[in-house]
Amino acid sequence: MFYKYKCGNEIIRVFVWNDDFHNEVSVEDTKTQKSYDRTIREDENGKFFTWNRNTIYLNDWIKISMKELKEKIENGERITSDDLCQAIMTDGVENVRFIAPLNIRCGFGFFLNGNEFKDTLCKVEERWNREIKQNYKIVLIPVESDDSVANSADYYTEDFVSLIKCGNIKIAETQKLIHQEQSNEDYFEGVNDYFDGTMGV
Known part of the structure; x- marks a missing residue:
């Protein structure tokens, strides 16, 4: 699957395999319109590859909700x-x-x-x-x-x-x-009760 990563001041598009057999990723270079393989390495922070002297961790892809x-x-x-x-x-x-x-x-x-x-x-x-x-x-x-x-x-x-x-x-x-919205509602209800003087009554 293709993921997007922040690399310095640019966004790069990278193909990452979804298995444990491949030890490389393919980075699309928008300047040359070519793909380049980069070896996946690992340290105490996780798996990563390098591109243009930047270290990019596989889990740091740009998230979308x-x-x-x-x-x-x-x-x-x-x-x-x-x-x-x-x-x-x-x-x-x-x-x-x-x-x-x-x-x-x-x-x-x-x-x-x-x-x-x-x-x-x-x-x-x-x-x-x-x-x-x-x-x-x-x-x-x-x-x-x-x-x-x-x-x-x-x-x-x-x-x-x-x-x-x-x-x-x-x-x-x-x-x-x-769940987040319910928690927020409970919080604001508690605040309103406090200022209304009903808290603890």
């Missing part, structure tokens, strides 16, 4: 599957939520009606060969058990981006953001 990703899409900015996967990784796979149309079950619940769908709040489930860092496929499962719909759906990441852009799949608030 799901909220920022949603804003970019709403503003008509170009979004790639790399952006999607990295936003999910930034917020945490376990925290991200989508509203997606899942196939409705028919008959005795063993078959799916390919023509009928139900918008369902879903979360991402990583499986073998379906990890977000692979930028290959995304598996969605209902947040709450629902026997009326399919128990999962998987999408190629490029298709997933297109479905978000056209509105078929919607980005819901992440659990992390919800």
Whole structure:
């Protein structure tokens, strides 16, 4: 997957393999329009490579949140599957939520009606060969058990981006953001109670 890193006063685009077998990254040089391999090394701070005399740690890629990703899409900015996967990784796979149309079950619940769908709040489930860092496929499962719909759906990441852009799949608030907003509400309620003189009454 391609990641963006801050290198001195510029932003560089780097291809990083998602396995432990490769010991190099490929850096795109915008001046020469070529890619150059750089060896991955490791010290007490983690794995890194060097570019133009700068030491760049693999985990220091430029982060984008799901909220920022949603804003970019709403503003008509170009979004790639790399952006999607990295936003999910930034917020945490376990925290991200989508509203997606899942196939409705028919008959005795063993078959799916390919023509009928139900918008369902879903979360991402990583499986073998379906990890977000692979930028290959995304598996969605209902947040709450629902026997009326399919128990999962998987999408190629490029298709997933297109479905978000056209509105078929919607980005819901992440659990992390919800918890943060609830904490803020509790804090301000406590402050208001204090100044109202109701604290401890």
